[in-house]
Amino acid sequence: PSNKKLLILPGDGIGPEVMREVRRVVDWMGRRRAVSFDIEEGIVGGASIDAQGTPITDETVEKAKTADAVLFGSVGGPKWDSLPFEQRPELGILRLRKDLGLFANLRPAVVLDPLVDASSLKADVVRGVDIMVVRESTGGVYFGEPRGVETMPDGKRRGFDTDVYVEDEIARVARVAFDLARKRRNKVTSVEKANVMQSGRLWRAVVGEVHKAEFADVELENMYADNCAMQLCSRPKQFDVILGNNLFGDVLSDLAAALTGSLGMLPSATLGAVDPITGKRHALYEPIHGSAPDIAGKGVANPLAQILSFAMLLRWSFGMEEDAALVETAVGKVLGGGLRTADIMQAGMARVGTTVMGEAVVRE
Amino acid sequence: PSNKKLLILPGDGIGPEVMREVRRVVDWMGRRRAVSFDIEEGIVGGASIDAQGTPITDETVEKAKTADAVLFGSVGGPKWDSLPFEQRPELGILRLRKDLGLFANLRPAVVLDPLVDASSLKADVVRGVDIMVVRESTGGVYFGEPRGVETMPDGKRRGFDTDVYVEDEIARVARVAFDLARKRRNKVTSVEKANVMQSGRLWRAVVGEVHKAEFADVELENMYADNCAMQLCSRPKQFDVILGNNLFGDVLSDLAAALTGSLGMLPSATLGAVDPITGKRHALYEPIHGSAPDIAGKGVANPLAQILSFAMLLRWSFGMEEDAALVETAVGKVLGGGLRTADIMQAGMARVGTTVMGEAVVRE
Ligand SMILES: CC(C)[C@H](C(=O)O)[C@@H](O)C(=O)O
Ligand SMILES: CC(C)[C@H](C(=O)O)[C@@H](O)C(=O)O
Numbered sequence: 001p002s003n004k005k006l007l008i009l010p011g012d013g014i015g016p017e018v019m020r021e022v023r024r025v026v027d028w029m030g031r032r033r034a035v036s037f038d039i040e041e042g043i044v045g046g047a048s049i050d051a052q053g054t055p056i057t058d059e060t061v062e063k064a065k066t067a068d069a070v071l072f073g074s075v076g077g078p079k080w081d082s083l084p085f086e087q088r089p090e091l092g093i094l095r096l097r098k099d100l101g102l103f104a105n106l107r108p109a110v111v112l113d114p115l116v117d118a119s120s121l122k123a124d125v126v127r128g129v130d131i132m133v134v135r136e137s138t139g140g141v142y143f144g145e146p147r148g149v150e151t152m153p154d155g156k157r158r159g160f161d162t163d164v165y166v167e168d169e170i171a172r173v174a175r176v177a178f179d180l181a182r183k184r185r186n187k188v189t190s191v192e193k194a195n196v197m198q199s200g201r202l203w204r205a206v207v208g209e210v211h212k213a214e215f216a217d218v219e220l221e222n223m224y225a226d227n228c229a230m231q232l233c234s235r236p237k238q239f240d241v242i243l244g245n246n247l248f249g250d251v252l253s254d255l256a257a258a259l260t261g262s263l264g265m266l267p268s269a270t271l272g273a274v275d276p277i278t279g280k281r282h283a284l285y286e287p288i289h290g291s292a293p294d295i296a297g298k299g300v301a302n303p304l305a306q307i308l309s310f311a312m313l314l315r316w317s318f319g320m321e322e323d324a325a326l327v328e329t330a331v332g333k334v335l336g337g338g339l340r341t342a343d344i345m346q347a348g349m350a351r352v353g354t355t356v357m358g359e360a361v362v363r364e
Numbered sequence: 365p366s367n368k369k370l371l372i373l374p375g376d377g378i379g380p381e382v383m384r385e386v387r388r389v390v391d392w393m394g395r396r397r398a399v400s401f402d403i404e405e406g407i408v409g410g411a412s413i414d415a416q417g418t419p420i421t422d423e424t425v426e427k428a429k430t431a432d433a434v435l436f437g438s439v440g441g442p443k444w445d446s447l448p449f450e451q452r453p454e455l456g457i458l459r460l461r462k463d464l465g466l467f468a469n470l471r472p473a474v475v476l477d478p479l480v481d482a483s484s485l486k487a488d489v490v491r492g493v494d495i496m497v498v499r500e501s502t503g504g505v506y507f508g509e510p511r512g513v514e515t516m517p518d519g520k521r522r523g524f525d526t527d528v529y530v531e532d533e534i535a536r537v538a539r540v541a542f543d544l545a546r547k548r549r550n551k552v553t554s555v556e557k558a559n560v561m562q563s564g565r566l567w568r569a570v571v572g573e574v575h576k577a578e579f580a581d582v583e584l585e586n587m588y589a590d591n592c593a594m595q596l597c598s599r600p601k602q603f604d605v606i607l608g609n610n611l612f613g614d615v616l617s618d619l620a621a622a623l624t625g626s627l628g629m630l631p632s633a634t635l636g637a638v639d640p641i642t643g644k645r646h647a648l649y650e651p652i653h654g655s656a657p658d659i660a661g662k663g664v665a666n667p668l669a670q671i672l673s674f675a676m677l678l679r680w681s682f683g684m685e686e687d688a689a690l691v692e693t694a695v696g697k698v699l700g701g702g703l704r705t706a707d708i709m710q711a712g713m714a715r716v717g718t719t720v721m722g723e724a725v726v727r728e
Contacts, residue, residue, distance in 0.1 A: 049686075085565055090559045092562070121485050124483045142560055147562045156532060156533070157531045157567030157569075158566070159567065160526055160563055161526070161527045161528075161561045163525045164525075166522045167520050196506055198512050198513050199523035199525050202523025226615045227654075230622035232486045248558075251589055252593070255594060257448045261598070361423075
């Protein structure tokens with residue numbers, strides 16, 4: 001038995017079918033690379049609500065804590081849309097982020113050369129775009145208290161949330177961003193609404209302090225979130241690493257992903273702190289795309305984001321650089337060979353379904 | 365003297381120079397259309413900080429209240445970036461919105477045919493885009509209490525804001541959106557993060573109730589803010605009216621504006637409630653673009669957004685449909701004739717500065 005413990009949580013919608021293709025890659029590795037993993041599979045989100053009455057069980061959270069890495073699919077769908085707030089499928093992923101302390105959500109938005117034309121933006125605007133969004137993912141308005149919907153004395157309802165950050169939460173995710181920038185093009189754009197929000201004001205101040213004290217060699221730019229959305233759309237190449245809080249990071253990473261035109265290709269990683277004793281860190285890998293209930297079960301979903309999430313996992317959690325590169329190269333070759341799922345289909349290419357795409361990656 | 369009282373607040377950066385071109389149009393109207401206005405001019409933002417020590421004086425707010433309409437430029441710039449939060453230029457516009465009860469910020473994003481190529485998106489993706497973003501503008505995280513940056517007992521700083529909505533605030537801005545949709549393509553996309561935020565959950569519920577009770581004939585779609593950012597980038601034509609809270613409305617309207625590629629062309633209106641007795645409503649008109657300090661004073665700024673804001677004002681606040689159309693037609697002709705400021709410059713067109721552009725509009 002290997003010492004690499006992997007927890008796989010396919011979730012809802014297209015999650016299970018794209019995860020099936022990852023299993024194909026894993027099986028191949030067992031046969032051909034003589035590596036194996038201790039794999040456990042669990043349910044989460046709507047699937048867990050249906051089977052266990054809760055979006056994630058304590059037991060599954062515990063399994064995630066003892067695993068070396070979690071490979072996550074996606075959760076949610078219309079079936080569970082009318083459930084009360086406390087029972088929605090999204091709590092599956094939110095609880096994992098929070099309980100495992102996964103505070104740094106890394107979301108690359110890369111335009112691959114063979115897919116330049118898949119973008120809705122002009123080729124010369126997006127060719128070569130390579131952005132990493134670092135999103136804080138255990139704080140801010142996603143978890144801040146107090147929050148709720150209450151009825152006031154006059155009978156009117158009032159809904160409220162608290163967007164809150166403590167300086168340490170800002171500093172640690174800023175360090176992740178600056179560190180990454182050093183290995184990339186050495187620039188961080190930190191995004192907030194410091195002109196309007198107090199938490200944004202603290203955000204800008206703390207990022208500036210961390211920069212000055214520890215990363216003065218990295219270029220730091222502060223940008224308002226509205227302007228960043230604008231700039232992403234009009235001049236995306238100006239960005240290297242974008243750093244944002246949980247909410248701005250959510251919206252801007254999705255925008256960055258969308259402008260590549262190949263959302264079905266994009267993996268992400270969410271990392272916790274490095275344990276000072278074991279040197280290990282909790283980590284979860286998931287595609288950027290959601291559960292896509294409209295195409296679920298039709299066999300047309302693009303499995304590449306999920307497969308590339310697995311490659312990211314191999315590299316970052318298991319240090320298996322060579323195997324990660326092998327998977328990524330295979331994906332590149334399959335695309336180079338002209339295979340396309342529906343979401344990235346272009347004239348002159350061969351349109352294939354989920355399974356054919358997965359098998360093609362294994363073959364390469 | 366006319367009974368149309370107009371308050372002009374040019375603000376900072378390119379504000380004064382683009383406003384000068386509006387004055388040219390106003391003067392022309394006085395001479396040729398025999399209409400005149402009671403015009404007062406005031407200072408706001410950084411200009412007001414410099415002259416009066418505050419981003420807006422109570423006196424100016426009072427003038428805005430008694431005016432029939434306010435024509436606003438833009439505020440802010442690096443000069444005032446290091447001022448304390450309570451003194452920043454942005455308070456000029458925020459206080460006007462709040463004190464005049466201007467709760468509905470209407471931000472059109474229209475792709476004009478002669479400017480299709482100015483967009484960073486492919487022509488076939490943006491041709492014909494005509495979106496109206498209705499942004500709530502007196503509530504939410506912009507004004508919610510409690511808010512602040514405090515030092516905790518352990519010496520760490522903590523920054524926090526409250527994103528809060530009462531049901532009436534949501535209902536009234538939803539009505540504006542549904543009303544507008546009826547005059548357009550009959551569809552409203554309401555945007556929130558109801559899967560994560562309690563205020564978003566109330567937002568979705570109240571919009572649904574208003575829809576069912578008063579606007580069942582209008583198509584209503586609920587969309588998460590992250591997905592909306594994505595969809596705006598990849599398939600903008602699906603949208604007619606987008607309705608969002610103060611923060612999502614801010615970011616998404618800027619994104620919608622950016623994808624037209626002609627931000628320097630886009631006006632906006634911010635409206636208050638209709639007074640049940642006088643039938644009047646407070647209203648402020650301003651370009652979507654900011655103060656653009658980097659090009660201020662160089663005579664290259666595009667004055668068309670400010671001129672079109674004035675046209676919007678003529679139509680909506682003064683009912684001067686014919687004059688508004690005259691201004692808009694003149695702008696169309698100037699563009700058709702090939703004049704372009706730097707921001708919308710294209711090959712084969714004639715590049716002109718602020719003044720030449722303003723004069724050309726007057727001539728047409
Ligand atoms: C599923 C949802 C809670 C989640 C989020 O908002 O964080 C998703 O949009 C994401 O970005 O991973
Ligand atoms: C100047 C600033 C306070 C303002 C805002 O965030 O509302 C601006 O971005 C806008 O959208 O009008």
